Amino acid sequence: MEYRWGFVTDVDAEIAPKGLTEDTVRFISAKKNEPDWLLEWRLKAFHHWQKLQAEEAEPTWAKVDYPAIDYQEMIYYSAPKSPDDAPKSLDEVDPELLEAFDKLGVPLHEREKLAGVAVDAVFDSVSVATTFADQLEELGIVFCSFNEAVQNHPELVKKYLGSVVPYTDNFFATLNSAVFSDGSFAYVPPGVKCPIELMTYFRINTEGSGQFERTLIIADEDAFVSYLEGCTAPIRRTSQLHAAVVELIAHDNAEIKYSTVQNWFPGTKEGEGGVYNFVTKRGRADHHAKISWTQVETGSAITWKYPSVILRGDNSVGEFYSVALANNHQQADTGTKMIHLGRNTKSTIVSKGISAGQGQNTYRGQVKIMPGAENATNHTQCDSLLIGDRCGAHTVPYIEVQNPTARLEHEASTSKVSDDQLFYLMQRGISEEEAHHMIITGWSRDVIRELPFEFAMEASQLLKVSLEGAVG
């Protein structure tokens, strides 16, 4: 089946001129009506990015291959045109946009109250609508677009922005810091367990545009939040760049659970177009805090993404569960970093990579035990499955241990789908394709079961759809 989410929504959009200069950064900042400190921060990032570009510091170490990106040929800001006043409620949202989200299955309407999901939908660069804001507000939870947070909670944004991923972090994070257009913001105050799952849906619509969203999630002491993120893009022949930054801050005893189902347009079967997904995601875990990343990555032409946890506090916990699929001409270089600083810190990594067609799938991960991290433990398991003889599966773990009390275990395996298992299912009348799907779903179970229920269903379906045609 072709990419099901590949519709183009014909909405008037307000677009910044092509190219990236200081003026582009000022234009974006002005459009957002941002305070001076934020503009200055963006400009610092922009100048640093210019320096990085002059030094040709765009990372080349990942096992992905793509033509050089011309950063001056891209559109850095594209907002669906709407009245000057941002929509106050769903009624004021452009009906075509709502229809687009309907096609996406984004639960924006009343009925979705039953699903218990609060959605912030980011369409190209602008946050369209946030549901459930009032109910959350009663608990003191802030869940809104990044721009609204800048306007209404500048002290929080100023305190945390760039505290985990500084603007100097890496080429793409620096670019994002200069030109990010919107994103999501969540703050859960001390002692509050967020009763519903917070959710953001991202969608790129404009051709030749880049999407640079910025997400900042803070769980204050003893707080809990579960956050979901879904992504799609329409079919475009030219490639689109997505360079997002996500920062998580889990204060003492807090827990953040972050789940992603990434289904950006993977390009055509011939390898044309698709999204370049170059994302920096990192969390900071304080004492007794826990950060858990779960991702199902089926989309994008290229994925370059390493959700990480800095285990700064004693007894903090970091988890990473991932299923990454590369079919046709997709390339994925993804994994995690677990940086152990505190005592008794613990991290778990479960990574499942599926390669099919001519897809190339790389697990790249780092586990670093710093000298002060007494009694740190890590367990890593990364398995790869190959379907067909033209794809590739690669595993590149970096394990760096500077403390003798640490216990680390890393294990990995690579194989194809077992002929015995296939035979067993097929002789019971199950088709080859269905048998493959059953085996792959079972094999990915350790990751999928970490997802919230509705997402788990979607993820399983996505794996099935994405692998269609790969078997037989």
Next chain:
Amino acid sequence: MTTTASQGTIQNYAADFAARADGQPWLDALRREAWAEFERLGFPTARRGNELWKYTDLRRLDAEAFSLNGVSSGGAALDLASVAPWHDDWHTAVVIDGALDLSRTKSSDSAGVTVSDLDDAEGELQSVFSSVARIEGSPFVALNTALFRSGVVVDIAADAEVEQPVHILHVITEAEENRAFYPRALVRSGSGSKATVIESFVNLSTGSQLVVPVFEAPLSENAELTHFRVQLENEKTVHIGTTRSEQPAGAVFNSTTFSTGPAIGRNDVHTNLAAEGAETTLHGLYITNGKAHQDNEISTTHQKPHGTSHQFYKGILAGNSRAVFSGKVIVQPGAMKTLAQQKDLNLLLSHGAEIDTKPSLEIYADDVQCAHGATAGHVDPNMLFYLMSRGVGREEAAKMLVTGFASEIVDEFEPEQLRDFLYAKLDEIIPALDSEGIL
């Protein structure tokens, strides 16, 4: 990928290159080519993007000059049996300070082994020499090829099953100067032959040395070669060793290494399983103490179907030392039914020690079974308790556990005399490890 070192650094070696003696024309031409490649590459740096040298800092080579000057062929009075693994029945090539000592070299044509100096070796060499240990892109192979003094050539006759091992012993004698050594060995295994080659490096000097050995083993079909590499250096030395093998159909190459001692050590082992049914086992033990640094860069490439490979390394780290395991298994498209295992296990005995391990797989074929694993940890307190509860003293118990950890690799060394020598070394090395009082 390497970046060019300062011309000043390269000039340190240029005088040695200019002063080299003329040899056979093909070799002179090869040396010039090798020198040009070294000049082009310089010493590798750990700069961004240089994955192969990510964890090993060679800036010391920029600051210090090492020369062939001052290298003599002394050591005639040395009692080798007291400093190195030794047995009178072994076929032996003794290389003292880089020069092959023919008076102490012996082999037996009737047993199917010929040991000779490169200059006297029979048969076609030009097309073989440096064809497996290639100079392109490899600064240390290039430097060795440009500057080595004696090349040791070992020929194993076709279908010979050689009972006694061939021992290539490299000895560095005492001297104060910073000296450079480029030990070079070529082992040609005839088809269907079976032999063992021991390569040991014994450093009796107290000075600072640069040792850059190259060992290459082009195998013939169905040949089996077992290579034991024993690296015993002093704590001031930089030892950058290269081992390369090329395996045609059915050939088996086993290499087991024992590495300890140098300030900076590098054990670079690459095998290429070029045809169907080839098999390779690359095992090793590294023990680091004080400020030592030992890097193991182990790579296996499966080109064709039905290949089998094992990489298994173990490390014992103490003091403020650091060790690196950078293992790679590449399975090329079409290399179906490949079986590959890769494992690196480490024992960390002190807070100052650091292990950086990177067992990586690069797989382009689907009908394969590949697995890898890595661990790092301390002496298991439960095991310690078990032994102590049976009346074994704490230090003795810890020593037993560390020795036991090492023995999984040391037990593979053959023959018995070599194994006994290494166990005796372990008895010296293990109690001296700076392990925060555990040992």
